[in-house]
Amino acid sequence: MELLSVIYLIASVTFLLGLRMLSHPETARKGNLVAAAGMGLAIFGTIFLYEDPNSDERLHNYAWIFSGLIIGSIIGTVTAKRVKMTAMPEMVSLFNGMGGACAMLISIVEFHHFASTDFTLQISEALEANGMTEEAVFQLPMPTGMLITIFVGLIIGSVSFAGSMVAFGKLNGTIKDRSFKGQHIVNIALLVAIIVLTFSLLKVISNSFEISSDEVINNAHRIRFGRGIKLIEFSASTYAVFYAVLVFSLAYGILFVLPIGGADMPVVISLLNSFTGVAAACGGFLYDNKVMLTGGILVGAAGTLLTILMCKAMNRSLKNVLIGSFGGGATASGGAT
Amino acid sequence: MDNILTWIAFHQQIIYIVILMIFVGIEVIGRVPSVLHTPLMSGANAIHGVVVIGAIIIMGRAETSNYLALILGFLAVVLGTLNVVGGFVVTDRMLEMFKSKKKK
Known part of the structure; x- marks a missing residue:
């Protein structure tokens, strides 16, 4: 080790x-x-x-x-x-999407793993290790922090995966620029739905810890430890909400990239690249793995700066690239080509 | 509030790393010439393939009867490796092209 x-x-x-x-x-x-x-x-x-x-x-x-x-x-x-030299950017996008998908799959597996973990055991072990008595007050930061990283990894990973696939298709010529009226409203609605569902699920899960001793007092996540607390088995609806978050994130990734003009694709790929970096860093959090953490954050930060630099090189602002294409799809793509 | 503070104290090492790495990441590529934008993006793309380590850990910990973890983990290892290997090879090819152009 x-x-x-x-x-x-x-x-x-x-x-x-x-x-x-x-x-x-x-x-x-x-x-x-x-x-x-x-x-x-x-x-x-x-x-x-x-x-x-x-x-x-x-x-x-x-x-x-x-x-x-x-x-x-x-x-x-x-x-x-x-791959041909001219097709390099779409290759980068494809590989970036693979990384995003990897982060997404990790989150899915870890969620199922989390759901089947017996927390009683882990917590009593931690207590013994710290030499605490039965009356000790034990805080529970771990499951919530873990769940949040699982969700962040899931959302960012799948947005990056779906977005990169669309960018790949666009550079390939298989997917055309498409935007419909009120698309930005749909996008915002999706984003809100993702956040609301995530928080509601976090709440449901943090309420499903069962306290198996009379002495245990659950006071705003502060748990006075008697014999043990236990995670009640998740209902099917918990899993349904989890997969709904996954589907919405994928849909958001697609709709986010779809209206952006083909000439702006390198900027978008760079942005999605830094997204995947953050998703990888979430894995680092989850496994307490320093190399995943440093690598992911490094790419996340450098990728964000690179995105801004690329925009500057094209004499456009990032906001312009991302939002400018909405509604004015024809002018944006026309001006770019 | 109490909860958040405990959480921060519990993870302070990681939080330090995150904050420092953000600044380092920005500094390290600060003066990149615009011709190198695409290769740098591609190189960074390969580096975030480090996520494959997470997939390897999943695979290695999964019990042999847990098919969900095995199948999804296997898929994750394949995709992550694709990201790493493909990313580095593509970057190398890009830079190769860059060099031959410069010689001319």
Whole structure:
């Protein structure tokens, strides 16, 4: 485990160096290789050295992991090598979408994992470890924080996935610019629906902790600990709301990119790129994994700045690119081409 | 309010990392010339593929009877690897093109 922390530290530094070298013409190519080496180190370090903090177990299912890695590498290398030079941006968009989808899938699996976890056990273990007595007041920041990161990862990941796929299709020529009247209202409504559903679900879940001892007093998330608290099993509607958030996020991603003109696509891809960075950072939060956290936040911040710089290079403002196309779809796409 | 403060205290290490990384991320690419915008975007795209580590952890922790986690986790590993490998290869090809253009 100690060795793995050092590996993660080295990988984080290579990401930093890689980004730095990528922003200078002479060192750019080497920078890419430096970052790639760090990534390889982090991935193989995780496979062989990772230990579950709760059970101190090493990872298993190596056959699945390696076949996934090999299949992904082969498809990735072949498509990236075969693609024409002119089609590079759409390739970036496609790969970005894959990263978003990965973050989305992680959130889905972790939600189901969360729903089936026995919290009683974890909490009493924590209490024993801290040498607290039965009367001790135990705070519950973990499940709520975990749930929020699961949701943020889910929403941002799926927006990024759906948006990148639309951007890919647009650069490909398979999807045409399309906008209908009042689309921005639909977009805002979707966004509000996502937020409201997420909060209501968070509330439902935080109310579904059952207190199994008479001594336990639940006072605004402050739980006086007697024998244990337990998560009541989620009803089917909880899962339904969770998947509704997923579907709405996907729909939002599609509608968000659909009206934007083809010439502005690189800016949008850069924005979605930084979104996926944030989604990856959520994974870092979830697993307390420093390399995911630093890598994700680094890309999130650098990607946002890069988006703004790209807009400036095109003599447009970000607001103009994102909102300007609504309603005036014809003028925006006409002016761009 | 009490809750939020405890949460911040509990996670302060992570919060420090997040804040510092935001500034570092902005500083590190601050003076990028506009010709390098697309390769830099592509390189950053490959770096956020680090999310594949999360997918590997899921796969490695999943019990062999938990098909949902296995199938979705497997898919996540494939997609994440695609992001990493494809991202770095595409960036390399872009920069290769950049170099040959400069020589001419």
